Amino acid sequence: MTKMHVKKGDTVKVISGKDRGKVGEVKRSIPSTGRVVVEKVNMMKKAMRPTQQNPQGGISTMEAPLDASNVMLVCPSCNEATRVAHKRTEAGKLIRVCKKCGKDIDTE
Ligand SMILES: [Zn+2]
Secondary structure (H helix, E strand, O other): OOOOOOOOOOEEEEOOOOOOOOEEEEEEEEOOOOEEEEOOOOEEEEEEOOOOOOOOOEEEEEEOOEEHHHEEEEOOOOOOEEOEEEEEOOOOOEEEEEOOOOOEOOOO
16 A cells, blocks of 8 residues: 555645646545546546446546556645645644745645
8 A cells, every 4th residue: 555645635736747837636545556537637548338328338538547656745824836845743643744945735
């Protein structure tokens, strides 16, 4: 299992690949493959079989997972794509800290 530096709900910036520069919210993280699904990033066309809801079938677009190493976390405090440091809180919880502005990224 890969330790992910981003998780669901994070805002991330894509740093490589065809969607480089795009910013979006992480919809899903997949620790077993080290991949993330980011809103409106890495859109793929998918052929849909006809179903009762959609009797015509057809083509829909959806986000395909991309490697988590291709995204950087966008700090909610300074709004910059940043690397993260980790620190342990007084309660013993490990939280992420922005390396640019030093603010805590995780609130709890
Ligand atoms: Zn910051």
